[in-house]
Amino acid sequence: MRASRLLSLLLHLQVRGQVTGPELAARLQVSERTVQRDVEALAAAGIPIRSVRGPAGGYSLPGGYRTRLTGLGAAEAQALAFLGLSGAAEALGLSDQLDAAQHKLWAALSGDAREHADRSAQRFHLDPVRWYGSAEPTPALAGVAEAVWLDRRLRLRYAARGGTARERVVDPLGLVLAAGDWYLVARRDGARRTYRISRVLGAQALDEAADRPAGYDLAADWADARSQLESRHELxxxxxxxxxxxxxxxxxxxxxxxxxxxxxxxxxxxxxxxxxxxxxxxxxxxxxxxxxxxxxxxxxxxxxxxxxxxxxxxxxx
Known part of the structure; x- marks a missing residue:
């Protein structure tokens, strides 16, 4: 636990250059005294951390210092798909992993590359949620996401049109966030189906492996499903x-x-x-x-x- 915290502290200093004690304490969710002890431990290990006095002080690393301890864990690598979509990562329970992965990526960049990435992040922001709307409740999202990630067949209780609850066993292929709403793309009886997650009343991952076509392309399949939906009405x-x-x-x-x-x-x-x-x-x-x-x-x-x-x-x- 402490090793992970020390690495997070070091990477944060490497990305930011200089950070105050209160900022580090808030980020690491520890006391300022713990931050001070961690800094002392890193300095004793040969890391050239400097203490800067004064109102704008804190802790800093020399500009040329770089650590190579930036390897991504499996969960952090999984979260990288949601770069720029922090709300989606939070809904799937990946916000902490995404935050850690972003810091490791930032720390791995050179000075110029990091400056360009920082300028881009400050000037461009992706917000996939529609105006004047709150997100639909999706209590079954975590269960559906687990089955998608594990490639397990999924038993759904789904509120069909008219309010009737129906049970379906499907082969999940992927989750899509479209205009702020989550959808499951799946196969049932050999045909593609889409399910609005807010209408899923219950989800259970089964022990059976899902039937997932080789080379399946979720983005292309979703684009085709959307095109069919938008063109099926008589205009x-x-x-x-x-x-x-x-x-x-x-x-x-x-x-x-x-x-x-x-x-x-x-x-x-x-x-x-x-x-x-x-x-x-x-x-x-x-x-x-x-x-x-x-x-x-x-x-x-x-x-x-x-x-x-x-x-x-x-x-x-």
Whole structure:
């Protein structure tokens, strides 16, 4: 335990150059007195750590000093897939391993390379979660992730549409975080299936090995599944007159095939012909945009929206 802490302290100094005692104590989750004893132990072992006095003081390493004790453990290597996705790593219980791996990688970089990496981290950030939304509860995520990692067949209790709980035995292939929500890609009866993790009521890894195709490419398979899902609906074309204020909302609700038609930066009302995944969805989505949009065609949809608007007005009269 202490050896691991000493290595973490040394790597942190190597990455940061100079760190205060309170900062080190908070990072290592020990007292400042323990940090002082650890520094003394490292100095006695020949590590050239210097104590710097004053308000901006602390502990530092000479710029040229480098340790080679940066080997990644198995769990840390596993966590490297989530570089830049700390929230996803935390959800899977890998946040500590990811933090340790990042520090080891930083410590292994040369001075110039480390400076460039640090500048990049300070200027670019990846946030995969959608705006104005909280993450769905995923109590079964850890159990699903274990089966995925161990390549074990998985027994799921899944809330199907309509609320019916069904049991499925699947061969898990991978987990995908898409727009803040977790999905399991799996095989069942020889066909690909996707399961929303928030609807998994229970998950049990079985003793049987999962049937995983040789050379399986999760990213390519997910892209294909998403493309099929987005294109399986019969599209209807709707002609609208839209105010500039509602264009970002219109861009989000039209079918993927027509999103390029909506210029969210327009400054004047625009007339557009855009596709929707069915008239029912078009009615629901366009009502949500309020008076900032008018449906011109088809006539059946225009009449449906007018009837809905009258019903809403009567309800609140």
């Amino acid at each position: 209807v074309t709707v002609t609208v007159l839209a105010d500039p204020a509602v264009l970002p909302g219109l861009h989000r609700v039209v079918a993927v095939a027509g999103q390029h038609l909506v210029d969210v930066a327009a400054t004047e009302p625009v007339r557009l012909e855009v596709p929707f995944e069915g008239l029912a969805w078009a009615a629901t989505a366009l009502l949500g945009l309020g008076a900032g949009i008018e449906v011109l065609a088809p006539a059946s949809l225009r009449e449906r929206l007018a009837a809905e608007a009258r019903a809403v007005a009567d309800r609140y009269r």
